[in-house]
Amino acid sequence: MPTSSPALEIDGLVKDFGPVGALDGRMVRVLDGVSLRAERGAVTVLLGANGAGKTTTLECAQGLQRADGGRVRLLGEDPWRATPQLRARVGVMLQDGGLPPSVRPLALLRHVASMYADPLPVDALAGRLGLDAFGAVSIRRLSGGQKQRLALACALVGRPEVVFLDEPSAGLDPQSRTIVFDIIRELRADGLAVILTTHLLDDAQRLADYVFIVEGGRTVAEGTVAELTADTEADGTRELRFETVPGLSFPSDLLPHLLQRETEPGQYVLRGPLTADDVARLARWWDACGVMPTSISLAPRSLEDVFLDISGRSIR
Amino acid sequence: MTLSTPAPGGSPVRQAGGGTAAPLPARVLRHGAYEALGMLRNGEQLVLAIVLPLLALTALVLTPVLDAYGPDRIDVAAPGVLALCTMSTAFTGQGIATGFDRRYGVLRFLSTTPLGRSGLILGKAVAVAVVLAVQLVVIGGAAVLMGWTPEPAGILPAALLLLLGSAAFTALGLLVAGTLRPEATLAVTNLVWILLAAAGGVIIPAASLPAAAEPFVSVLPSAALGDGLRAALVDGVFDPIACLVLLAWAALASLAAIRWFKWS
Numbered sequence: 001m002p003t004s005s006p007a008l009e010i011d012g013l014v015k016d017f018g019p020v021g022a023l024d025g026r027m028v029r030v031l032d033g034v035s036l037r038a039e040r041g042a043v044t045v046l047l048g049a050n051g052a053g054k055t056t057t058l059e060c061a062q063g064l065q066r067a068d069g070g071r072v073r074l075l076g077e078d079p080w081r082a083t084p085q086l087r088a089r090v091g092v093m094l095q096d097g098g099l100p101p102s103v104r105p106l107a108l109l110r111h112v113a114s115m116y117a118d119p120l121p122v123d124a125l126a127g128r129l130g131l132d133a134f135g136a137v138s139i140r141r142l143s144g145g146q147k148q149r150l151a152l153a154c155a156l157v158g159r160p161e162v163v164f165l166d167e168p169s170a171g172l173d174p175q176s177r178t179i180v181f182d183i184i185r186e187l188r189a190d191g192l193a194v195i196l197t198t199h200l201l202d203d204a205q206r207l208a209d210y211v212f213i214v215e216g217g218r219t220v221a222e223g224t225v226a227e228l229t230a231d232t233e234a235d236g237t238r239e240l241r242f243e244t245v246p247g248l249s250f251p252s253d254l255l256p257h258l259l260q261r262e263t264e265p266g267q268y269v270l271r272g273p274l275t276a277d278d279v280a281r282l283a284r285w286w287d288a289c290g291v292m293p294t295s296i297s298l299a300p301r302s303l304e305d306v307f308l309d310i311s312g313r314s315i316r
Numbered sequence: 317m318t319l320s321t322p323a324p325g326g327s328p329v330r331q332a333g334g335g336t337a338a339p340l341p342a343r344v345l346r347h348g349a350y351e352a353l354g355m356l357r358n359g360e361q362l363v364l365a366i367v368l369p370l371l372a373l374t375a376l377v378l379t380p381v382l383d384a385y386g387p388d389r390i391d392v393a394a395p396g397v398l399a400l401c402t403m404s405t406a407f408t409g410q411g412i413a414t415g416f417d418r419r420y421g422v423l424r425f426l427s428t429t430p431l432g433r434s435g436l437i438l439g440k441a442v443a444v445a446v447v448l449a450v451q452l453v454v455i456g457g458a459a460v461l462m463g464w465t466p467e468p469a470g471i472l473p474a475a476l477l478l479l480l481g482s483a484a485f486t487a488l489g490l491l492v493a494g495t496l497r498p499e500a501t502l503a504v505t506n507l508v509w510i511l512l513a514a515a516g517g518v519i520i521p522a523a524s525l526p527a528a529a530e531p532f533v534s535v536l537p538s539a540a541l542g543d544g545l546r547a548a549l550v551d552g553v554f555d556p557i558a559c560l561v562l563l564a565w566a567a568l569a570s571l572a573a574i575r576w577f578k579w580s
Contacts, residue, residue, distance in 0.1 A: 062428055063428070064424055064427070064428065064579070064580070082432075084337040084340070084343070084430040084431075084432055084435070085336065085337055085430075087337065087428060087429060087430050087432060088335040088336050088337035088429075088430045089334055089335050090335075090428070091335075092425065092428040092429075094421055094424060094425055094428075096420070096421045097420075097421060097425075098420065098421035098422050098423075098424055098425025098426070099420065099421075099422065099425070100354075100417060100420060100422045101420060102354070102358065103354065111346070111347075111350045112429060114338065114342075114343075114346045115337065115338055115343050115346070115347075115429045115430045115431050116335055116336065116337060116338055116430060117336040117337060117338050117339075118335070118336055119335075151425075154425070158335040158429070158430070159334070159335040160335050161334055161335070
């Protein structure tokens with residue numbers, strides 16, 4: 001099959017659940033026109049609030065759910081009728097992990113590896129993901145981050161061409177997060193199609209080559225992060241972020257036309273129609289306070305703004 | 317992913333090789349061995365599979381419960397206890413394990429690997445067969461030590477009955493596990509096991525039950541298996557009706573499981 005065709009193609013996907021007893025036995029349409037494409041050598045992110053339909057979309061793409069309408073093509077085939085050979089080319093990390101609690105991590109990984117003709121060396125993979133440190137205890141004793149790393153190893157052990165990661169950073173401690181994000185970038189560099197869902201804008205901003213925003217069961221926006229955050233309305237809205245000592249309070253007469261907040265201790269965000277003069281005034285105030293930021297960034301709209309504009313609500 | 321193993325040319329070892337599936341028999345047998353090992357390592361399952369049948373066998377030999385059905389207690393007891401083993405492994409043990417695997421998403425995850433849904437079910441059938449074989453050796457061996465002399469002419473019919481019986485009870489276990497919550501599966505499969513063991517024609521022949529109950533009990537898979545095994549191993553007689561009853565249960569339960577089994 002030519003490598004130019006997308007790894008995953010979804011057109012107008014429709015999925016109904018039900019009948020739902022609480023709704024007098026009616027069906028509920030959870031997906032109503034999701035469309036997306038995922039290319040090889042790229043990280044494709046499905047971004048949306050909880051309940052937007054991200055997981056259901058992935059499950060239709062993985063062959064775990066049958067589409068009620070639209071078209072799904074995974075590596076050119078219908079995933080609902082996936083052959084073992086197709087499944088061998090696709091790695092899946094489920095949101096809830098799908099890990100048996102009474103089994104030991106390395107025993108599970110070896111078992112999953114035994115389903116493939118030519119799996120990755122288990123010991124090397126386990127070492128890379130830091131699984132060997134807890135390989136001998138049963139899975140029920142693992143932390144959330146350890147379980148996520150094991151689930152990722154299980155998704156990768158068969159040398160897939162396409163990897164689905166449903167909320168891969170859920171429950172990750174900072175160390176696991178770094179390992180997982182590094183691996184996602186390596187997979188992209190190795191030419192895999194990585195498809196992941198997240199409701200974390202920061203994840204999307206850091207990892208995504210291409211973003212599909214899913215809201216209310218349909219794709220409402222798509223593009224690279226740069227495209228999505230480009231100032232389409234030409235109102236001059238920009239976001240200035242800087243990092244310095246925590247607890248600075250902005251004087252009320254300084255830049256009153258901008259939204260100002262300290263998002264995390266020492267992380268400040270100013271948003272609005274920002275001018276060069278505003279930046280100069282801000283710099284004079286830093287000078288007056290005797291602080292020098294350790295980092296400054298200026299961007300057009302953030303993904304969060306985009307999401308707010310599209311859905312009228314916060315993603316969290 | 318590069319596993320930090322640079323190839324001679326200096327370029328990293330590519331992870332993307334286009335994964336290939338192991339052959340179907342290998343996948344099914346490996347999954348069967350994996351599940352069988354899991355069942356034999358689990359303490360509760362081991363009690364259900366080995367300890368309870370051994371206790372039942374001992375009790376039946378020491379008490380006069382079966383004195384009305386044959387000259388030698390152990391000869392009548394052993395086939396019934398083997399039927400009990402089939403029920404505990406294929407129905408109760410396998411049903412409970414599958415119910416919790418479903419709760420934890422294990423079934424969904426494994427069905428995305430080359431094993432797939434059909435490989436998962438076939439693997440479970442293999443696991444049941446492996447555990448049942450272990451039970452046959454341990455429980456059958458203990459019975460022989462207690463003086464059991466099975467009728468040689470009945471060995472082959474008994475093997476066929478055990479095969480059909482484990483198919484029927486595996487399908488029934490999957491049906492319960494795939495439609496009820498795991499806690500309910502735990503309760504139902506244990507309760508049904510106790511009821512069938514006590515009054516389902518497993519250990520005590522269906523013919524000895526009250527006349528009103530006998531027609532109902534005799535079409536149960538438990539009675540077909542228990543009475544069929546006794547006919548084979550005590551009298552050396554092949555019971556085609558028992559085979560047909562078990563075949564019908566296996567077919568109906570499989571169809572129902574295919575229709576109603578929920579994977580998540």
